[in-house]
Amino acid sequence: MNIGETARATGVSTKMIRYYEDTGLIPQALRTGSGYRVYRDQDIHMLRFIRRARDLGFGVSMIGELLGLWRDRSRHSADVKRLALAHVTELKQKLRELEDMVATLETLAECCHGNDRPDCPILKELEAPDPARIEIVKRPGAISTKMYPQRQ
Amino acid sequence: MNIGETARATGVSTKMIRYYEDTGLIPQALRTGSGYRVYRDQDIHMLRFIRRARDLGFGVSMIGELLGLWRDRSRHSADVKRLALAHVTELKQKLRELEDMVATLETLAECCHGNDRPDCPILKELEAPDPARIEIVKRPGAISTKMYPQRQ
């Protein structure tokens, strides 16, 4: 199988296959006499593994570790689990950040009339020196529920 | 105010201030006779605006648009709102992807004994040609609740 077929079979682009080889994530491919890369079933298998791992958001270095464990017949499943859960922790961190952004933006957007007048709480918030005000609003029953006092 | 003070006052690093200037997000700074960049209140204001926008996950190009609207006294708040909500849509898309990853990984990790034996559902999933199986498990009451049949 040449690199193009392999890309189609695994969902990993030819560019990425070569990149993974360059960076040492995967071993150097066999070559034909004329220099074309050749892939066999086990290579396809490995590339699909990598693709799956990437779909789950693993970074290249963690994928390297996963591949190592995958190949290691005497691995401890605890090591795999530890890696996976470490990754979950990272993902949840990002998740929390995104959720905060969405919450803030939706709150602001709700307060914005969205008409042809220029006054806009979103811009007001962005230009505010102290971004903490919005935090107060997010907790129900907190000190103030008025994000933007009338004066503007 | 020189660039270092400005960085401290705005939370935007000197590196980033220069970068924003290079890429045209902000206008070229004034200079002293010896070539030092000089910033005034309005510049500080603008950089803080940018920082806030970045904290909310806006990309540089959207920040450029936001800055344009911010400066435009005859803007329509509808335009700002549209931008913000477009960004929210992007964020929610990412959010969904991350949530799916976390759900999949947590399901797999729960199924993993995490001991000193090599068999591990996480690796099994990664090497599976068809990643759809896990989806079935996520819906309660679906066809099968057994992610990994005993044969391994």
Next chain:
DNA sequence: GATGAGGCTTCCAGCCATGGGAAGGTCAAT
């Protein structure tokens, strides 16, 4: 056997937002 299409090869460069560092000029205080 020639030709053309479409593969393959390497190399180089860019994306986004940022950090690091080198080499050299400037400023303020001692």
Next chain:
DNA sequence: ATTGACCTTCCCATGGCTGGAAGCCTCATC
């Protein structure tokens, strides 16, 4: 005058790709 903290420009690196250019290889068709 010296010191140390700043500033300047420049280049390089990150991750995880994508794109392009220039040139070689393969194969079907004529």
